[in-house]
Amino acid sequence: MSKSAILSSSIAKKWLMALTGLFLCLFLVGHLAGNLQLFIDGWEGTVMFNNYAEFMSSNPAIQTIAWITKVLIAVHAILALVLVVKNRRARGTKYTYNRPDKNASFSSRTMGWMGTLLLVFIVVHLINFWAPMHYDGNFPIQMSDEGYYTADGIAHAGSSLQMVNGKMHVFSGGVDSGRALRDLAQVTRDFFSPKENGTMALAMTILYVISMLAVAFHLAHGFSSAFQSLGINHKKYNGIIKLTGKLFALIVPVAFAAIPIYLYLTQV
Amino acid sequence: MSNQAGMNLTLKVWRQKDGNSKGKIETYKLADISEHMSFLEMLDVLNEQLISEGKEPVAFDHDCREGICGSCSMHINGEPHGPDRGVTTCQLHMRKFKDGDTIYVEPFRAKAFPVIKDLVVDRSAFDRIIQAGGFVSVNTSGNSQDANAIPIPKAEADKAFDAATCIGCGACVASCKNASAMLFVSAKVSQFALLPQGQVEGKERVLNMVQQMDDEGFGNCTNTGACEVECPKGISLENIARMNREFLKAKIHKE
Ligand code: HEM
Ligand code: SF4
Ligand code: FES
Numbered sequence: 001m002s003k004s005a006i007l008s009s010s011i012a013k014k015w016l017m018a019l020t021g022l023f024l025c026l027f028l029v030g031h032l033a034g035n036l037q038l039f040i041d042g043w044e045g046t047v048m049f050n051n052y053a054e055f056m057s058s059n060p061a062i063q064t065i066a067w068i069t070k071v072l073i074a075v076h077a078i079l080a081l082v083l084v085v086k087n088r089r090a091r092g093t094k095y096t097y098n099r100p101d102k103n104a105s106f107s108s109r110t111m112g113w114m115g116t117l118l119l120v121f122i123v124v125h126l127i128n129f130w131a132p133m134h135y136d137g138n139f140p141i142q143m144s145d146e147g148y149y150t151a152d153g154i155a156h157a158g159s160s161l162q163m164v165n166g167k168m169h170v171f172s173g174g175v176d177s178g179r180a181l182r183d184l185a186q187v188t189r190d191f192f193s194p195k196e197n198g199t200m201a202l203a204m205t206i207l208y209v210i211s212m213l214a215v216a217f218h219l220a221h222g223f224s225s226a227f228q229s230l231g232i233n234h235k236k237y238n239g240i241i242k243l244t245g246k247l248f249a250l251i252v253p254v255a256f257a258a259i260p261i262y263l264y265l266t267q268v
Numbered sequence: 269m270s271n272q273a274g275m276n277l278t279l280k281v282w283r284q285k286d287g288n289s290k291g292k293i294e295t296y297k298l299a300d301i302s303e304h305m306s307f308l309e310m311l312d313v314l315n316e317q318l319i320s321e322g323k324e325p326v327a328f329d330h331d332c333r334e335g336i337c338g339s340c341s342m343h344i345n346g347e348p349h350g351p352d353r354g355v356t357t358c359q360l361h362m363r364k365f366k367d368g369d370t371i372y373v374e375p376f377r378a379k380a381f382p383v384i385k386d387l388v389v390d391r392s393a394f395d396r397i398i399q400a401g402g403f404v405s406v407n408t409s410g411n412s413q414d415a416n417a418i419p420i421p422k423a424e425a426d427k428a429f430d431a432a433t434c435i436g437c438g439a440c441v442a443s444c445k446n447a448s449a450m451l452f453v454s455a456k457v458s459q460f461a462l463l464p465q466g467q468v469e470g471k472e473r474v475l476n477m478v479q480q481m482d483d484e485g486f487g488n489c490t491n492t493g494a495c496e497v498e499c500p501k502g503i504s505l506e507n508i509a510r511m512n513r514e515f516l517k518a519k520i521h522k523e
Contacts, residue, residue: 008482009478009479009482009515010448010450010478010481010482010486010488010489011478011511011512011515011516012515012519013488014488014489014512015512015516083446083488083490086487086488087445087446087447087448087487087488087490089379089485089487090378090379090380090446090447090448090485090486090487090488091377091378091379091445091446091447091487092377092378092379092382092447093377093383094377095343095346095374095377096280096282096293096372096374097280097345097346097372097374098343098346099345099346099347100346100445100494102346102347102351102497103347103443103492103493103494103497103498104445104492104493104494104497105492105493108490108491108492108493109445109492111490221491221492225490225491228491228505228508228509228512229489229491229512230512231509231510231512231513231516232509233505233506233508233509233510234506
């Protein structure tokens with residue numbers, strides 16, 4: 001049987017939806033763990049977060065995982081679109097009077113809508129931070145009284161910046177000391193600071209918080225649903241899977257949402 | 269007999285001449301309906317009233333009127349088989365409604381269940397899925413075997429029996445926002461997959477039944493669980509998980 005024939009089956013689509021969904025749940029945990037460093041204020045937080053970001057964006061293993069994540073988001077979203085369209089068609093004529101609230105949860109009935117909101121958010125979020133960090137040659141560089149920093153976290157006294165092959169490098173005494181350390185911490189703080197970003201800071205804080213609400217609803221159903229899709233349904237474990245799912249859907253988005261709220265409120 | 273007056277009801281019933289015509293909701297008033305009537309008896313009263321007015325009676329499917337044939341398919345006030353749990357329409361009693369209520373009655377909606385007339389839909393897609401499941405090999409070798417010759421753990425036998433109680437009513441499809449038939453198909457897969465006798469043709473069975481289910485145009489399960497809530501026989505979502513496992517096992521072995 002050809003590959004497309006495997007994917008044409010409804011159950012094969014369920015497996016793929018569940019596997020990509022659970023992978024994205026793991027991604028969320030990793031992403032959150034790193035971002036929580038933004039709660040550390042001042043220079044200490046700046047150094048910690050920027051070194052972490054530098055590691056994440058230069059380590060080949062991490063970069064591979066990052067690209068796999070983007071591809072799997074696309075697979076998950078495209079498959080979701082195919083399923084939503086097929087499922088609408090499967091109904092045919094709509095009911096004149098229907099009470100879906102009587103037999104299914106709100107979160108389970110809104111997977112497509114919350115997912116769409118998530119997709120929009122993911123694109124906006126990548127444009128906000130990932131794209132400039134990777135493709136903007138003039139991205140701000142970490143500096144202190146001791147001068148500009150190179151990617152290895154070392155400050156170079158009396159240094160200056162110069163573009164080499166589209167990447168910013170630190171030069172001290174006319175010598176290239178290596179790639180410059182990008183100041184993602186400050187860029188993120190400024191993004192959510194009304195002093196630096198005006199009303200956009202508030203708009204973005206609201207957008208980020210609403211998007212995390214979408215994550216909460218998507219995972220309130222999605223987390224445990226994925227186990228069912230993978231054929232894991234057993235009296236002994238259903239309780240713990242459901243509970244873990246609800247806690248996951250509560251804690252992860254709340255922690256994520258707390259970051260822009262904190263950055264906004266501490267900088268008003 | 270109590271001498272209390274019965275209920276006055278407003279019925280909003282889907283009327284459709286045949287599969288090719290456009291249907292619409294018609295409104296009917298019914299007076300003095302006893303709370304002891306079943307929903308189908310109430311419809312019988314409506315039809316007598318319509319006939320006496322020289323109008324076409326409402327066509328609806330029914331047979332056993334005791335909850336075992338699964339033919340009395342209708343969507344009542346937004347739910348298949350109405351607001352009660354664990355019952356078919358023929359077992360739904362009018363005491364579940366109040367005087368003055370408006371009740372919507374529509375056919376089960378699914379592309380794979382085309383309307384034949386009024387509330388009657390064609391559920392032969394289910395028959396074709398069952399057919400796709402094929403046969404079960406039984407060695408008769410001239411004599412009939414003792415029914416208990418193969419030991420089966422009690423728990424497994426019970427689960428197989430629970431799955432086998434599915435009456436093919438289609439409420440799972442009607443309630444599912446995706447019009448998915450997975451609860452029905454998984455019950456039919458499970459009743460054999462759980463028993464040793466079902467193993468011989470097991471892999472073919474699940475692959476063929478799922479293929480037929482997809483070909484009939486049913487939707488994809490998203491685990492909302494509406495089917496389990498509305499199923500008159502309490503068929504569990506566990507069966508869908510089992511079908512998903514059986515399907516993967518069969519795919520891996522077959523290719
Ligand atoms: C980080 C982001 C995301 C995570 C963690 C995530 C997670 C999940 C999980 C765990 C499931 C359950 C799978 C199952 O029921 O077997 C799921 C289902 C679903 N997701 Fe996502 N998802 C994400 C993004 C998206 C996006 C961007 C879209 C839409 C464009 C989307 C649309 C859907 C839909 C429609 C379903 C239900 C499909 C089904 O059950 O068959 N998701 N998601
Ligand atoms: S699984 Fe339940 S709702 Fe679906 S056809 Fe069987 S008895 Fe009816
Ligand atoms: S008429 Fe047989 S189940 Fe209702």
